[in-house]
Amino acid sequence: MPALLEVSDLCAGYGAADVLDRIAFTVEEGGVTAVLGANGAGKTTLLRAVCGLIRRRGKVRFGTEAIETRATEDIVRLGLAHAPDGRGTFLQLTTEENLRVGALTRRDRAGVAEDMAKVYRYFPRLKERRQQQAGTLSGGEQQMLAIARALMLRPRLLVLDEPSFGLAPLVVQDIFSIMRTVNREDRVSILLVEQNAKLALDLADRAYLLETGRVIRGGPVAEIRDDETVRRSYLGY
Amino acid sequence: MATDTFAAVGSLRWIGIAILVVALALLPFAISDYHTFQFTQAISYAIVLLGLNILTGYNGQISLGHGAFYAVGAYTAAILMDRFGVPYWATLPIAGLVCFGFGFLFGLPALRLQGHYLALATFALAVATPQLLKYKKIEGWTGGVQGIVIIKPDAPFGLPLSQDRWLYLFTLAVALVMFLLAWNILRGRVGRALIALRDQPIAAEAMGVHGAFFKSTAFGVSALYTGVGGALGAIAVQFVAPDSFTTFLSISFVVGIVVGGLASISGAIWGALFIQFVPNVADQISKAAPWAIYGAVLLLCMYSMPLGVAGLLRSTVRRLRVRRPRSVT
Amino acid sequence: MDAFLHQLFSGVATGGIYASVALALVMIYQATHHINFAQGEMAMFSTYLAWTLIAAGAPYWIAFVLTVGISFVLGVVIERVLIRPMAHAPVLSVVIVFIGLLVILNSLAGWIFSYTIKSFPSPFDGVIPGNAFMSPHELGIIGVTLVVLALLYGFFRFTSLGLAMRAAALNPVSSRLAGIRVGRMLGLGWGLAAAVGAVAGMMVAPVIYLDPNMMAGVLLYAFAGALLGGIDNPIGAVIGGFVVGVVENLVGTYLIGTELKLTVALVLIIGVLVFRPAGLMGKVVVIRV
Numbered sequence: 001m002p003a004l005l006e007v008s009d010l011c012a013g014y015g016a017a018d019v020l021d022r023i024a025f026t027v028e029e030g031g032v033t034a035v036l037g038a039n040g041a042g043k044t045t046l047l048r049a050v051c052g053l054i055r056r057r058g059k060v061r062f063g064t065e066a067i068e069t070r071a072t073e074d075i076v077r078l079g080l081a082h083a084p085d086g087r088g089t090f091l092q093l094t095t096e097e098n099l100r101v102g103a104l105t106r107r108d109r110a111g112v113a114e115d116m117a118k119v120y121r122y123f124p125r126l127k128e129r130r131q132q133q134a135g136t137l138s139g140g141e142q143q144m145l146a147i148a149r150a151l152m153l154r155p156r157l158l159v160l161d162e163p164s165f166g167l168a169p170l171v172v173q174d175i176f177s178i179m180r181t182v183n184r185e186d187r188v189s190i191l192l193v194e195q196n197a198k199l200a201l202d203l204a205d206r207a208y209l210l211e212t213g214r215v216i217r218g219g220p221v222a223e224i225r226d227d228e229t230v231r232r233s234y235l236g237y
Numbered sequence: 238m239a240t241d242t243f244a245a246v247g248s249l250r251w252i253g254i255a256i257l258v259v260a261l262a263l264l265p266f267a268i269s270d271y272h273t274f275q276f277t278q279a280i281s282y283a284i285v286l287l288g289l290n291i292l293t294g295y296n297g298q299i300s301l302g303h304g305a306f307y308a309v310g311a312y313t314a315a316i317l318m319d320r321f322g323v324p325y326w327a328t329l330p331i332a333g334l335v336c337f338g339f340g341f342l343f344g345l346p347a348l349r350l351q352g353h354y355l356a357l358a359t360f361a362l363a364v365a366t367p368q369l370l371k372y373k374k375i376e377g378w379t380g381g382v383q384g385i386v387i388i389k390p391d392a393p394f395g396l397p398l399s400q401d402r403w404l405y406l407f408t409l410a411v412a413l414v415m416f417l418l419a420w421n422i423l424r425g426r427v428g429r430a431l432i433a434l435r436d437q438p439i440a441a442e443a444m445g446v447h448g449a450f451f452k453s454t455a456f457g458v459s460a461l462y463t464g465v466g467g468a469l470g471a472i473a474v475q476f477v478a479p480d481s482f483t484t485f486l487s488i489s490f491v492v493g494i495v496v497g498g499l500a501s502i503s504g505a506i507w508g509a510l511f512i513q514f515v516p517n518v519a520d521q522i523s524k525a526a527p528w529a530i531y532g533a534v535l536l537l538c539m540y541s542m543p544l545g546v547a548g549l550l551r552s553t554v555r556r557l558r559v560r561r562p563r564s565v566t
Numbered sequence: 567m568d569a570f571l572h573q574l575f576s577g578v579a580t581g582g583i584y585a586s587v588a589l590a591l592v593m594i595y596q597a598t599h600h601i602n603f604a605q606g607e608m609a610m611f612s613t614y615l616a617w618t619l620i621a622a623g624a625p626y627w628i629a630f631v632l633t634v635g636i637s638f639v640l641g642v643v644i645e646r647v648l649i650r651p652m653a654h655a656p657v658l659s660v661v662i663v664f665i666g667l668l669v670i671l672n673s674l675a676g677w678i679f680s681y682t683i684k685s686f687p688s689p690f691d692g693v694i695p696g697n698a699f700m701s702p703h704e705l706g707i708i709g710v711t712l713v714v715l716a717l718l719y720g721f722f723r724f725t726s727l728g729l730a731m732r733a734a735a736l737n738p739v740s741s742r743l744a745g746i747r748v749g750r751m752l753g754l755g756w757g758l759a760a761a762v763g764a765v766a767g768m769m770v771a772p773v774i775y776l777d778p779n780m781m782a783g784v785l786l787y788a789f790a791g792a793l794l795g796g797i798d799n800p801i802g803a804v805i806g807g808f809v810v811g812v813v814e815n816l817v818g819t820y821l822i823g824t825e826l827k828l829t830v831a832l833v834l835i836i837g838v839l840v841f842r843p844a845g846l847m848g849k850v851v852v853i854r855v
Contacts, residue, residue, distance in 0.1 A: 535666030
């Protein structure tokens with residue numbers, strides 16, 4: 001089966017300078033790809049480049065479409081949902097309005113209502129706070145909201161930027177187990193970047209190592225897990 | 238623009254300036270009294286624009302209300318001459334000081350206002366000015382709606398000059414002094430501090446530039462220049478009345494500094510010529526034409542260089558730098 | 567007492583106008599963080615359009631609806647042509663563009679329609695029995711304002727498009743990531759602001775008459791109202807507009823006389839900016855250094 005997202009020769013950056021240097025990776029249909037890397041390796045930049053939020057060149061194919069020249073709005077409409085770093089919450093809107101924003105491009109009212117019920121099932125905390133301003137939510141709740149908002153698109157690919165960042169371990173476990181459900185039961189493919197390699201590798205089937213803007217290792221998780229460098233630098237044993 | 242201010246002015250340049258000054262001094266003898274009067278007004282506008290540029294161009298504080306300070310300068314001169322019999326030349330320093338006071342005071346609250354908000358506050362000042370000048374309780378001084386008529390001064394020492402020519406030369410001399418002073422201030426430490434506060438306010442403060450003091454002083458000095466210009470303008474026109482000092486006067490000053498170039502000393506002259514003579518010509522088409530032109534010019538200037546002159550320079554430099562490595566790859 | 571009530575109600579009526587213009591200002595401020603200095607002139611120009619339509623024989627309400635529609639389109643066009651290229655420009659450039667727009671609209675109106683003052687009809691006439699405090703037009707202004715405000719509230723609160731516009735204004739990047747076409751939403755915002763301004767212009771014109779400079783004072787009070795309620799708070803701005811209208815009328819009548827009314831606005835504006843920059847109902851935004 002062909003990959004859902006296939007990236008090759010991707011260079012991107014801010015201003016005149018490139019941060020990413022000829023990146024290549026894939027996300028399989030129904031798979032989970034993790035991109036690991038230290039702070040400043042270019043993980044967030046990578047996701048922004050895929051979504052068209054920054055200047056980029058190279059090849060990015062999503063499904064059957066070449067998206068390297070598409071605008072973010074159009075890429076999103078193809079079914080690629082990105083929960084950005086800093087979570088991108090609309091702080092002044094209520095929780096429920098945030099979720100509605102996630103589904104604004106959809107026309108199937110029944111499906112949206114169904115998905116709303118589903119994300120509330122995944123994240124009961126959000127349901128309790130549905131009429132609350134999102135700015136009053138805790139960090140963990142905002143992360144849940146970011147994922148839930150992305151799911152409201154009913155995406156083919158869910159793109160997550162460090163979902164564990166700044167959260168308590170229990171909350172992180174909770175979120176990762178829901179992501180597993182989303183992947184297995186809802187058949188949503190996932191691309192996530194993480195600093196927490198252990199968590200990411202448990203969830204992923206493919207992994208890539210990013211260092212100063214380059215992919216230095218990549219492949220099926222089984223191989224990556226056995227890699228000396230990965231073990232020492234990221235897993236700590 | 239920066240070179241205009243900071244680069245050493247070569248001797249060639251001094252010669253050029255000297256020739257320009259002599260030419261300007263001889264100008265009234267080549268043209269009619271009426272045209273001389275128009276140039277007198279242009280010179281007083283140039284002083285105003287220089288003042289506004291100190292604030293907006295150099296210090297980055299937006300004022301849409303300098304017409305108010307112009308009015309204060311004009312009225313100070315007119316009241317002093319009309320009610321107190323002060324000679325015209327003595328009204329200038331007083332007008333300047335009064336405006337400095339007003340400007341400094343206005344600058345104090347303005348310190349807390351940045352960007353849009355300062356623009357908004359000064360815009361409000363501009364809109365409210367004519368009504369304030371008409372206020373009944375100060376009518377005894379200001380002459381209310383009627384305004385004040387003042388008498389055009391004769392040339393002193395029995396010089397064989399018409400009133401208009403004399404006033405032109407007097408105004409030119411004052412302008413020279415004001416420009417030299419500004420040039421001295423702006424190319425030195427103070428100028429650098431003002432620019433630093435405009436571009437990197439936090440860093441400037443950290444380096445020991447006392448932001449609050451500089452910014453309100455800049456406001457005061459800017460108002461001082463504007464007030465002197467206003468006083469000279471009033472003496473030239475021989476008349477002050479509330480409806481000469483509308484929002485549109487303030488806006489025309491903004492037009493002047495935009496056309497002349499922000500943060501440029503010589504720009505004040507080009508800007509002044511523009512706001513003095515373009516309306517004169519355009520008026521013949523329609524009463525609305527000067528303003529249509531002003532508006533179009535404002536937009537044109539901004540779209541041809543959306544980041545301002547400085548931004549245009551920066552982006553050109555960047556483009557040149559980037560092109561080279563790209564052609565290699 | 568009757569005189570007092572009369573002034574109070576009349577203040578509420580003009581306050582409605584200020585509230586509408588203040589709301590238009592806030593809509594543009596929220597979306598772009600710019601203060602639209604040309605809002606007043608846009609409304610003035612729209613009012614001239616209405617006058618032209620009425621003079622050409624259109625019934626008032628037809629002219630009203632057409633004017634609102636045309637103003638909406640003009641607002642969208644202005645955003646697309648003039649404002650969008652300035653998206654990343656420094657504040658000074660943007661302010662100058664707004665001033666340029668103000669000057670152009672003002673001179674165009676003077677050029678096309680002349681600077682002579684014109685009267686503008688009110689659709690509300692006749693006598694309301696048992697009402698000594700309000701003229702029919704004042705009552706009409708309040709009614710129209712409330713309808714406009716209710717429509718806008720409903721639109722932003724309950725429709726998907728309204729939600730998309732709010733989202734685009736609050737967080738453009740996240741909105742793009744939700745597939746919202748942010749540029750289009752900003753254009754719509756400008757269109758709505760222009761349309762609301764047009765209504766305000768048509769409502770105030772019978773009172774202050776039609777001339778190219780008619781909106782200067784209104785705009786100033788709208789600024790004061792918007793600032794009072796918080797320039798990023800639509801509901802606050804509306805309340806602020808009404809408050810300013812009432813204060814203007816009462817202070818003008820009982821304290822300082824009508825001849826310093828604009829100064830009241832000036833003092834309000836500077837006072838709020840200096841002492842409560844976020845307004846009475848706005849959020850305090852802390853800028854970290």
